Amino acid sequence: MSSALDEDTQQTLAAGRDTAGAMLRAAQKDLQKVFIVFLVGFLGTFYALRLVVWDFLKSVTEAQMSAHIQGNYDIIAQTPFDVILLQAKIGLVSGIILAAPIFVYFSRDALRERGAWPQSPVAPWKLAFIAVTTALLFVAGIAYGYFVFFPFMFAFLAGNAISAGFAPTYSIVMWAQFIFLLTVSFGLAAQMPLAITGLSYAEIVPYETFRDKWRYAVVAIFVFGALFSPPDPFTQIMWALPLLFLYGGSLYLAKVVVTARRGSERVSVPAVARRRWNVLAGSAVLGGLAVYLFYERGGQAGFNGLLARTGSDYRILEPGSTLGLSPEVSLAVWAALGAAVFVLGTLAYVVYGAIVEAADPTEPGRGDPTQLDISRLDAAGVRAAPPEAFGGLSEEEAMAVAGDAVDEGNHEKAQAILDRFDETEEQREEGETEDDDTIEDRATRAGGTFLEELTDGETGEDDIGGYYTDLAFILDSITSKTFRIVVVFMLVLAGTFGWLYTGGIKDVYEGFLAQLPAAVTPSEVINVVALHPVEALIFEVKFSTLIAALVTLPIVAYYAWPALRERNIVNQRRRSVFLWTGALTVGLLGGFVLGYTYIAPAVISWLVNDAVQAKMIIAYRITNFFWLIFFTTAGIGLLADVPVLMVLLNSTGISYQSMRGRWREVTVGILAFAAVFTPAGIMTMFLVTVPLMAAYGVGLGVLFVVTLGGRRNLAPARGADV
Template sequence: MSSALDEDTRQTLDAGRETAGAMLRSAQKDLQKVFIVFLVGFIGSFYALRLYIWEFLRNVTEARMSAVTAEELQIIAQTPFDVILLQAKIGLVTGIIMAIPVFIYFSRDALEERGWWPSSPVARWKIAAGGLLSVTLFIAGLVYGYVVFFPVMFSFLANNAISAGFRPTYSIVLWAQFIFLLTLSFGIAAQLPLAMSALSYTEIVPYETFRDRWRYAAVAMVAAGALFTPPDPFTQLMWAAPMLVLYGFSLYLSKLVVTAKRGSERLDVWTAAGRHWNVIAGIGVVGALLVYGFYAYGGLALANDLLARLGSSRRFLEPGSTLPVARTVALAVWASIGALLAGAVGFMYYVYAELDAAVDPVTVGEPTEIDLGELDADGIRAAPPEAFADLSEEEALTMANEAMDDDRKEKAGAILDRFDEAEERRAAESDGDGDSSSGSDAPQSTTEELGDRASRAGGTFLDEFTGGEADEDDVGGYYTDVAFILDSLTSRAFRIAAVFGIVLASTFGWLYTGGIGRVFEQFLSQLPDQVTAADRIEVVALHPMEALIFEVKFSTLIAVLVTAPIVAYYAWPALRERGFVRGNRNVIFGWVAALVVGLLGGFALGYTTVAPTVISYLVAEGVRAEMVIAYRITNFFWLIFFTTAGIGLLTDVPVLMLLLNTAGVSYRSMRGRWREVTVGVLAFAAVATPADVMTMFLVTIPLMVAYGVGIAVLFVVTLGGRRDLSGRDSADSEASADAEV
């Protein structure tokens, strides 16, 4: 059997294995030293966790909590091995991280043979400086996380759980994993200035890309804040705001290094600084005077008073209070540091200004130097032919793709047209030189490739998968239908999103302000007295964000259920045009009434009978044995939902199928597309339920059983598909069914 990997991939893997083997052979005699470093990291972190870090993390968690909240907070071990296994895992990771640099150093001979090890002292100095800067930035990210972000976030999460009537009883594993995940995210995020400046300097990612795509970066940072932080605006802003400021600083730093690289060939750095030495020195003197004035004329007292008003216990210290020198000497030291920092800022500013001025602009009148990427569609059409003379097919395709990604389809078409003209001109010149055979194939293939890309520019994203075909019997037919229906909803997207957002925010606000606790108390009142008399049923949060995650998921589910009829109402004309439904879309109102009746009926049955019976059966033995029953928020409330509203949703499945049949969706169509329904139900269960495979199937199986009941009911009502509740005759029904299945 031939390999599934291409030749380049196999060669790359072989080279990687060979390099790894060479590194192991090169460091073989020093592997004991590498292992000793690993062992030091493993044992050191193991005991550091036991002696210092657990207490430190607990103090950080409780730093901004009130005494009552801190007393309610508990950190527990669920199994006898939780703590020691967690310490061992952290120790392993720490030991490996510490051992990797040592291993790379001892295997430098193998890396030197392949040219991967710096040979000059300058290169080594740059790597050392980059490594030191990376560590400094990582530590700065950790300081922000542990001093500012973590205390505020944990106080908010604990108070939210307590206000809802639950006890923040964090599992030490989940709590530690949550902290270390956020720690890593802050440390990595702090590397942004170094990463952006390095990528810009090496031109792997040009500085102009970071500059022009800043909106995408801002959206990505806000999305990361929503992923890593609780879903309240305050903590998300605490995450996103420093990131946006850091991105702006990184962008400016990238501009500095790129300008320095481009201008250093024309101007020496020290020469540029020498032209403004007096101004730079003056800025340094001003910096020294500002520091001196801060300490000598009441600035220290004002700063400490402001910190006290803000509720912070931290204070600025007097000069010399932490140094073994007199106050005058310490003041001189701090003033000197201020002078150096201010002078460095002035140095960087004037050097950058000189280097920027030294970079020659594009010479006017040289068409080959025109930056086509900066032009619009009219500029592309007006550009002289010489600007496209040396343009390769890869460059043209890249520029066209970038224009299309920026939703500038007219510019993409103009680039392709001008490239085709340039190709024809080159082909004609080759024909004139008697070498037409060598240049004829490339223009044709390039034109076909770019033309195919351009032809899809006016289509939909789904056309990329379907090839433009609309056959109802293949996957392309489904995608075409979906694209057509989604396009019909575009004009109503704002109303749909507004309804979804209002319902989501209202439901979340009700749960967040204590609604979830009131639901719990009301539900307990439905249980038998022998179950609740001992007050042994307790709901706890094992993860710091468990209550909020449940509130967000439940709110999203309610918003989806409320918004679905509105989406169906606005999509009805498109569904009717594609042959999925028949009749007037006002029948949606009758549908909603029927489904609400079924939902309320099932909910009443579940709330009064099914849920109390199930819960009583599950907890009876534990109560009888005088155990303390502590359920997780997620598991307990999803159990309540599935045994109450879930009964109503199961009831609505056959009802909805009957309603769809009255709208023209045939029995055979619903029977033939059970696979698509199963995939959709699985996707819904994966998103809406806890992250557990068993729970996902416990939701999917009843829903598919209800779907099967609906198929059976339709079989009886429609006489096996020979009649249709929509009023169509049997011939039309059969033809429609054959076309849809």
């Protein structure tokens, strides 16, 4: 039997196994040292968590909480082994991270033989600088998370849960994993200046790419924040804003470094210092005077008072108490240091200005090739000029410059200008033609291959190729209305989320408890807890998205209706959308009232009956409890809409026989939907699938009666106006 992997993949895996084996053999004699480092990291992390870290994380969590919130939130262990297993897992990861560099170092011989080790030596000071910078940036990112982000975020999340009537009872596993995930993400995000500067300096990614693609960077930052931070606007802004400022600072730093690299060979630092000696001397006087005035004119007392008001114990000492010298001499020393700092800063500024001037001077024709002044060049210069110098010229401009050269008597230059302009235009036209042909050919081949794989070359109306053609045609017809559809979707999502977020979820919860029978009092099911810090917010986002999708579907149908009619999928006119929407809304509301009034209370009562009789404490997770309410209320309405929708589809031309014959495809589709949009678990998936299939069976029964066994469908004749 042939392998499922292609030859290249097999070779890559084989090379990876060989490299791993060679690394183990090369480091075999030093594996004991690697294991010792791993063990130190494992045990150190294990006991640090036990003795210090848990208390520190709890203090960070409570830093901005009010006394009321602190008294109503808890961190719990769900099983007897939660804490010790969590400590072991974190210690294991820490030990592996610490031991990995040591293992790679001891296996460097095997990597060197396979060309995976740098051949040219790197200066130790460069490695030390990169390592120190990486560590400082990582620590800075973590510091922002622990001293700014986490305290405000946890106070907000816990306060929101309590105001909704729920108990923020965080599982120590989920709470710790959430904190550590955000910690790592903050540390990695803080590496942005080093990454952008390094990539720009090495010209792996040009600085101009980071500068010109800043809009994509902003989108990426918010997407990254949506993945790692809670899904509410407040914490996402707290996440994204520092990264945006960091990106801007990284761009400036990369510009400085790249400019210095490109122009450093043209600039002599001593020459710049000699030329700007007056500026340097003035900065020295200014620096020394600033230090003197700070101590002699009340600056020290004012700054110490500011530190005292902020609660800090740090103070700036008098000059005579720091260096062991007299106050006058100490003040002179500090003034000299201030002057030196100002001189160094000013020197860096003027040298950078000289580098910028050398790399991209203001006179035309240097730096940016598109700004090259062709009229100032001779014939040889025109022939040697880069193509970009002619790419921005129009035909009239090129003729004007050539005419000026003719007027000057330089016919050779005029001919060179026209030749280079014609060459540039031909290259541009050829490039555009090749790009268009390549894109068209690729699109044609991809589309043809895709359809051939789906349909084995057939694209008839009754096979999957025909369905694909219909779907592509319908999607294309609503493309121009995408903005309106998205606006409606976002407005409904934001409105629903805002209502739930500002107390609507509490109203739903209390209203549902009022529907329960007297045998199950609200006090017995009042314990709805949040085991994860963002559990309530995630439910609100998912529920809001579902409501927005339901509201937007009729609008999508309204705009897609002409295409559906043109493809003979429906027969009625577009006004039928209002009939569909009204019928489905009535079915949804009727099923919701039935579920909210009778079915949901009966299901909850049956589920808690044994626990109530045994006098147990009932504590439901927010997500499980509210999805149960949704499935037993709005879910009943959705089930009621299934037969209604089948009758409506029959009136559009989909026959009873087609619906009965396609029950397998419907089952697969419902299973896929349940697997994606329901809480995790096989049982939950089948709890959704079985009622939907039962409703589908009821719809077939209704259609059997309405269509007289399929002999008389509700669809009008083709071409009839309805």
